[in-house]
Amino acid sequence: MTSREDEEKRGRVRRRITLADVARQVGVSTMTASRAISKPELVTPALRQQIERAMQDLGYVPNRAARALATSRSNVISVLIPSLSNAVFTDVLAGIQDAVDEEGVQVLIGNTRYSDKEERKLVGIHLQSNPDGVLLTGLGQSEEVRRMLAASGVPTVSMMDLSIGEGEYSVGLSQFDASYTMTRYLIDKGYRRIGFIAAQLDERTLKRAEGWRAALRAAGLYAPEREVLVPDPSTVALGAELLGRLLAVAPDCDAAFCCNDDLAYGAIYQCQRRGIAVPRQLAICGFNDLPQSAWMVPSLTTVGTPRYRIGFEAAILLKQLINGEKPARQHIDLGFTLMAREST
Amino acid sequence: MTSREDEEKRGRVRRRITLADVARQVGVSTMTASRAISKPELVTPALRQQIERAMQDLGYVPNRAARALATSRSNVISVLIPSLSNAVFTDVLAGIQDAVDEEGVQVLIGNTRYSDKEERKLVGIHLQSNPDGVLLTGLGQSEEVRRMLAASGVPTVSMMDLSIGEGEYSVGLSQFDASYTMTRYLIDKGYRRIGFIAAQLDERTLKRAEGWRAALRAAGLYAPEREVLVPDPSTVALGAELLGRLLAVAPDCDAAFCCNDDLAYGAIYQCQRRGIAVPRQLAICGFNDLPQSAWMVPSLTTVGTPRYRIGFEAAILLKQLINGEKPARQHIDLGFTLMAREST
DNA sequence: CTGAAAGCGCTTACAG
DNA sequence: CTGAAAGCGCTTACAG
Structure with a gap:
């Protein structure tokens, strides 16, 4: 204590309170102090x-990095979206x-911006934090990402789509089926x-596009000129523009299936501006x-997707893998719901 | 190498490649290997x-926790939104x-869910990661949060609103002025x-509400029955409902200022359902x-806010503080823009 | 139930 | 330009 106050008076950098400080204050070893946190049942009430008291008084904050290093368990999971x-x-x-x-797990969020290159970079960066597990979006990871992940030995679960691989784990829904169902409904x-x-x-x-094509082909209604696919980021503004393009090349359309709701909003607004009655x-x-x-x-007819549950179940599955348990299922299909509303 | 292969054959846990492995492979000390990463100019080309080659071959991934522990610099910044x-x-x-x-800084994201209690909890958790800096949303942190942050000595910048405190840093805009301006425009x-x-x-x-009140009072137009304030989370659905409530208690309204765009969308949809022409x-x-x-x-008349720039400038300011530089300004006002459109 | 001691994987002032 | 050695702050099998 006193030396610490001295330090501060001399204007030195304030040293962080450590477990050793706590232990010294109480007059126990650091390992007992450590156990008071991690295995409280092993230390006399x-x-x-006293130890908890001292931690309070001193304002002790555990150092995650030290713990991670000592246990080689980071309590971090990496999520790439x-x-x-x-x-x-x-x-x-x-x-x-x-x-x-509640588990004191920290979620490291990586934004891949829909780019394989970014994903590769982020996996590399996140792996530096020694994550206990990784949650990936989609199935189409690059060869290098697969290699890095395999080499690291970190458990991995894919979200959104359904994998069929043996050594893989996934939680999601069939994008193809959902799209096929919507098209069939139309x-x-x-x-x-x-x-x-x-x-x-x-x-x-792309899988939704395939579902749409398959349903139309099955009904003998497929016409390639009726698809407008662009790689640009999806926005309401773009939806408005693409509806314009669709009607320019295929003015006889009686319905437009937008691959997501944002585009659909834009499409509806475009119709309203042009005086086209929906539906x-x-x-x-x-x-x-x-x-x-x-x-x-x-109101918009659309496909309801269990996004929250996908994240939840994927995290549960990942936890099982991290703990070395054998999950009941490797691939969890959470399905989808057709929401028929006014716009169709 | 050989002992490692042995381990794997015996089915032991695969040990992670360390700097020492790399150094051994090349025949240098670990500190030279370390320097090849951090201060490459200090080691012979x-x-x-050779060292870089070995890192590649071995698939070396640096351990952030070890580095953080050794340098007491985590290269993590904590963001609470x-x-x-x-x-x-x-x-x-x-x-x-x-x-x-590009700086290899990792952003730890904490979601406070608009709760002081959650914020308090998250600050405590994030502090365990020894962040180099913290980015906070708003000015209204609880006493305890201020204390923890002060005790940690970690530089902090507030985002969204403007502080006036001497030892504080903030990047944002005056919510009051923006709201006042919109009301004045109406x-x-x-x-x-x-x-x-x-x-x-x-x-x-609440500051936006104050701005609205002040502008109306200044014009002698304030009427308390025309305000509908509820603590529920803001959604489009709620906007529709609240417009209904407003018209129920104050059917003579000729305008409705919604405190955010989501509520406004709902309000407009409600009008459309009821056959109320906007504007x-x-x-x-x-x-x-x-x-x-x-x-x-x-199209919606609204107040444009420089959200991306707020985040960007706040991070720049925080970096300066982390590096011990004295920023040119303590409080950065990024302003707002009135976007007059069809709905008014 | 408690403690002495080694170790996790890096970095760094100090020599040479 | 390179290295021996100590240290960052925890945890843990092993004794007692």
């Missing part, structure tokens, strides 16, 4: 109280956080010239069922 | 190349990420019975200018 501005992934994140919350409702609007063109989007003249549907979709006018 | 589902804060986050990207446009709809009731919202019968405006606001029909 009276002693434990393609976007933070897309509500889909912040919902996934919320599920993850809730699943690991056909059953009587729509015959169904366009498809997509942006970003990540793996999920009477043109039906519009989206994908994901963001909160706004149920409330806008007209 | 030929040697350096109240929500991840609010685009406002993901924009702030994007600015922060971009500002610290008055100038001829609106006389202007309601206010707010949710969440965090500090920023002819009721003007609606929001706050923040989210991407959709410019595209919806009618």
Whole structure:
């Protein structure tokens, strides 16, 4: 204590309080102080109280880095998502956080911006933190990412889509089936010239495009000119523009399936600006069922996806792997829900 | 090498490659290997190349915890935001990420969920990681949070609002002025019975309410029954409901100022459902200018806020503090922009 | 139930 | 330009 005060008076850098300081104050060894935290049942109640008291008084804050180094358990999990501005992934994140919350696990969030290169870079960086596990978005990781992850031996779970690999783990839904189902619904409702609007063109989007094509082909209604696919980031503004493009190349469309809700919002606004009645003249549907979709006018027909639960279940699965347990299932299909509303 | 292979054959846990492994392989000391990373100019080019080669071959991944422990510099900054589902804060986050990207700084994200208690808890947890700096949202931290932060000696910058404290640092805008300006604009446009709809009731919202009141009072137009404030989380659905409530208690309103864009979207949808013409019968405006606001029909009058830049500049300011530099300004006012559109 | 001591994987002032 | 050695702050098998 006194030497510490001296230091401060002399203007030296304030040294952080360590376990040793706490132990000295109470007159026990550091290992007993350590145990008072990690295995409290192993230390006499009276002693434990004194130690806890001293930690309080001194304002002791454990040093994670030291603990991680000593235990080679970081209590960190790494999460790689393609976007933070897309509500889909912040919902996934919320599920993850809730699943690991009480355990003192820290979630390291990496934003890959839909880029394989960024993902590669982030895996490298995150691996430096020795994560106990990694949560990945999608299945299409680059060879190098797979190699790094395999070499590290860190358990990994993929989110959003369903894998079929033996040594792999995934939690999600079939993007293809969901899209096929939506398209089938449109056909059953009587729509015959169904366009498809997509942006970003990540793996999920491409699978949705495949689902749409397959359903139309099965019904003998597929027409390639009715698909407008662009790699640009998905926004409401882009949805408005792409609907314009779709109608320019395929003015006879009676429905437009947008690969996500943001694009659908833009498409609906575009219709409103042009005086096109939705759904009477043109039906519009989206994908994901963001909160706004149920409330806008007209309300949006879309596919509900269990994003929060995907994050939650993926984190649970990862925890099992981290603890060396054998999970009941390697691949967890959380399904989807068709939300039929006014826009179709 | 050989002993390592032995270990693997015997099925032992695969040991992580360390700097010592790299050094041994090349035949140098670990400190030279270390320097090849941190101060490459201090090691002979030929040697350096050999070392880099060995790191590649062995798949060496530095251990952040060990480095943090040795240097007492974590290269981590902690960011506390109240929500991840609010685009406002993901924009702030994007600015922060971009500002610290290349430096190998890791951003620890804490979601306080608008709760002082959560914030307190998160500060404690994040402090365990020895962050080099902390970025806080808003000015209203609890006494305990201030104490913990002060005791840790970690540099701190507040985001979103402007502080006036001497030893404090902040980057943001005057929420009061922005709201006052919007209200003044409505008055100038001829609106006389202007309601206010707010949710969440965090500090920023309350300051916006104050700005609205002040402008109306100054014009002799303030009427307390025209304010509807609820603590619930802000959503589009709630905006629709609150507009209903406002019109129930104050049916003579000719404008409704929503404390953020989400509520405004809901309010506009509510009007559309009820056949209330916007802005002819009721003007609606929001706050923040989210991407959709410019595209919806009618487009939304709102206040543009420099969220990305707030995050970016706050991170720059924090870096200066971390490096012991004296920043040019303690408080950076990034202002706001009135976006007058169709809805008013 | 408690303690002495070694070790986790890095970095760094100090010599040479 | 390179190295021997100590230290960062914890934890843990092993004794007692």
